[in-house]
Amino acid sequence: MNAVARKKVATKSKSSRASALVMNALLFKQGDAKVFSFAMPGAQLTQIADLSRIKRDEKKHKLQGFQRAEIQKHVREITEYLDRGPALFPNAVILALSPEVTFTRKRGTKTANLNVGGVEAGTLSIPVRPEGEKVAWVVDGQQRSLALGRSKNGSILVPVVAFESSSIETHRQQFILVNRAKGLSQRLINELLPETDDALLPRDLIASRVPSELCNLLNVTSKSPFFHRIARISEKADKNAIIDSAVTRMIRDRLNGTSGALLHLKGNGRDAANVREMYRLLAAYWSAVAATFPEAWALPPDKSRLTSAAGISVMGVMMDRICARVGYRHGDIDQLFRKEISSFARQCAWTSGRWPEIGMEWNALEMTAKSMARVVQHLGAAYVRAGAA
Known part of the structure; x- marks a missing residue:
């Protein structure tokens, strides 16, 4: 020029x-x-x-x-x-x-x-x-x-x-705040929350911040079983992606109730939530899930109930059951989770066949209270039997 x-x-x-x-x-x-x-x-x-x-x-x-x-x-x-x-x-x-x-x-x-x-x-x-x-x-x-x-x-x-x-x-x-009453996508709100100062946010939105922050950590950390597997609003989703709302819901449920696996790390008015330890437990547990069911974990939600919202929810409940039995403070928590999940792995039908004992088709597991309750009850009973054996 x-x-x-x-x-x-x-x-x-x-x-x-x-x-x-x-x-x-x-x-x-x-x-x-x-x-x-x-x-x-x-x-x-x-x-x-x-x-x-x-x-x-x-x-x-x-x-x-x-x-x-x-x-x-x-x-x-x-x-x-x-x-x-x-x-x-x-x-x-x-x-x-x-x-x-x-x-x-x-x-x-x-x-x-x-x-x-x-x-x-x-x-x-x-x-x-x-x-x-x-x-x-x-x-x-x-x-x-x-x-x-x-x-x-x-x-x-x-x-x-x-x-x-x-x-x-x-x-x-x-x-x-402005768009909250206008049917703004909860997925969009969840993704924005970890990057937003919570000083003026309503209490219920602040409560959603930790699950969304953990969802993001699981998606961007290379050693995470969810690495680049979570579909977020800000990115073009891969066909094998697991929807972020399923993951944030699973995490939120572990932080609530009386037996949530992450409840003890939630913090209170004096102590902040221990996000680092929450991530450690989540990554270890879901790595064990992926290792126990490698084929089902590799498939997209339309071909595997494990990676569907319903499957993520069901296995989230099993995380509560396992942590309630074995505790949290173990050096080799990864191997411990694998051992516990393997005790009921044969009772799962994520990609074909029928769920044993309840006779439900593998793809009949849906994100409904009735459907998930049947599978959770079935897997919970199998886990109890394995522990008593």
């Missing part, structure tokens, strides 16, 4: 970084956070705000972003509605803003007689940057933003509420 060309590119880059959208806005504070309220043409939303898609870094496997994939049908329906002509579209889009935005207060505004104090009027300047470098991120309203950008009626003014924060943790936290 010659000097003239470089100068043109540099000038263009400088010009694009210098441009900004300036809007009338109101500023107020919630705690230490600045919150802005303004209106802008809907088509310009995607000019200033990026959609931070959830994905994982291929090398470090670190979670990035938080937004689910575009729901094309939903976007198309909103676009068609807007294209009909003048429309009422009062739903506010929520943005997160970098501190790079500039708010200029208006002079001479009288506030003495206002019933609500703490609100300042002014102008908000938001720099326009290329995709991936923008200073605003859509927290709620991505489908609406996409539809507005594609609509013939993109000039319609839409309300925007924005908070100032460059912290991805805060963005994820607000994304979960």
